Amino acid sequence: MYPNQQYTQRGGGPSGQYPPQQPPYGVGNMVPGHQQNMSGPYGGNQGGFGGAGAAPFNQGGFGGVPYNQGGFGGAPYNQGGYPQGQSGGSGPGGYPSSNQQPYGANPHPQNFGPPGAGYPPAQGGGYGPSSGNFMSNDQRAQRLNQIIRQYEINPQFAARLQSLGNCEVVVLCDDSGSMNTPLQGTNQTRWDELKSLVNIVVDICSVMDSNGVDVYFLNRDPMLNVSDTRNVRQIFNMLPQGLTPLVPALRRIIAAKRNQTFEKKLLILIATDGAPTNEYGQPDVGALEAVLRQERTQQTYVTFLACTDDLPTVNYLSNWDRLIPNVDVIDDYRSERAEIQRTRGGNFPFSYGDYIVKSLLGAIDPWFDSLDDRA
Template sequence: MGNGLSKSHRRRSKVLLAAVPTQNSPPPPYSKDVQTASPTLVYVPPPWITEDALETLRIYDTVIIVDDSGSMQGERWKEAGSALAELAEVAAYYDANGIDIFFINSKTRGEGLKDPNQVRKIFDRVVPTSNTLLGMVMHRHLKNYVNKIESDLQTRRCALDDSGVKPVNYIIITDGMPSDPEELENAIVKCAQWLDKHEQPLNQLGIQFVQVGNSGSAAEYLEHLDTALKTEYNIRDMVDTEPYRDGSKDSKLGAERLIKILLGGINRRVDVKGGAALSEQDN
């Protein structure tokens, strides 16, 4: 199956963003930390992205959580900023509501963002410090999402409505090892058990860890979350992990690794085989 791109589109070598104001555009969503008013953005994917592969993202809310702990200072923080910029730019194109950005420690946040410049401004306001209480943060996010589904289930029982809650794709940019690893594992397991018990779709929620830096112990821990939890607790597989850098000198993510990071938590085939799994469908 082809990617449906025209020859002129294939010749493009960069992501193009053009501000196109529309006269009757509704006001942007409210954010207490960032003014989100901006023109409507038209995003043109780079030629190496197969739109068919990332089309799945349209049905998801994308939430990016950035580790801003003290261990992220220096080069890791620069790498986190690069990862955030690349991932947010593509994810925002497919999320009609715009993406949400949170940090582990800082109260700075952005919701409903579609402009990459807004994402960068938010990131630049944060200084990494303190501990990596990722477990506590994920417990709060997952608990709130489960409560939303639970409330929706009760409402639909009365209204005979089958619309459901929009699936969510969590992307966590971190150097790996949290200060509360047991809490993080427990939060993931409890959420998965609840989703299984209430027969929610297997792709209702995904968690993708993106590791910056090159800590071997951190990589081992994230790999444990990716591969071991489903067998240890007999739960759904909803976790994936991928290093931001693969050891190459490339300054940008390649197509297959970008697909792996954006879809690995919500697509089991991509989780197991990588971004190449979707391109196999075209052969």
């Protein structure tokens, strides 16, 4: 996934097509009692997933709401893929607009409680937990259907979201001063892009788990059980500053969530734009690698997201997804899209919503590795 990195072919399909499905994922199992028609122009079996023998999906879609036969959201798909630079986003370079209203925002925003002193133990401290996002199966199915349309998540990606139902998801956000850096070719900063990413993660994960997502930071208190994206926008209004103490922040998360890993998988997304630093502000990559190798349970999965298009600054990550178990490394959106389209063909559709799903599932579902594997 990084330039000049050697790739191992895992049996991906021909250029411009998705790799073959391996486990028998089916969207119908994501929400009990519902099936979905996910047919479309993305290749593969048009009647359903999992090969020629797979049963077709219910033509009514999620929650009894039929899909437009031309594509999601009532608009026909672009048969040649997304236009270059416009894939899956309304902002420059395919990124979502920082002013976009996410789906599922609570019209009555919750007020934050007073910040705690530092990071909390497993059951308290920090910002007060967001109220539970409890929905009926019909509501859950309809909301997921709308999220898939809004973020242009392709059917084969969406079909694999069910695996999040057995995961506790935590996002660790780099809020160091360098996150104020503008993204090349856009009117957004790295911090703006991270806010968009966390919004979509919360939207998706709050459907799969009513407890929402825990959002941690390096230099401020966390938000626990976030299921309302308005809370995300409020905390991101405070601009980033400080160093990059990834190691102590990751240790706090692992300690707080250790007991939960005996019941379900723990998925930690670490969004960062540089190397970890120690208390003196000096880079300390070795300490982070030691935590990943020695201090996690077998049920703890970690995905690193590069919040920068300056890939040499995160080059230390380049081989960790090949050398350390249950670790995945994802480039920034534009670099990841370019790599996938070099492998699968220039018209291969890869929206920003697809990027988020790949980021969420890459560490726990090896199918996503084959998207950008080269022979």
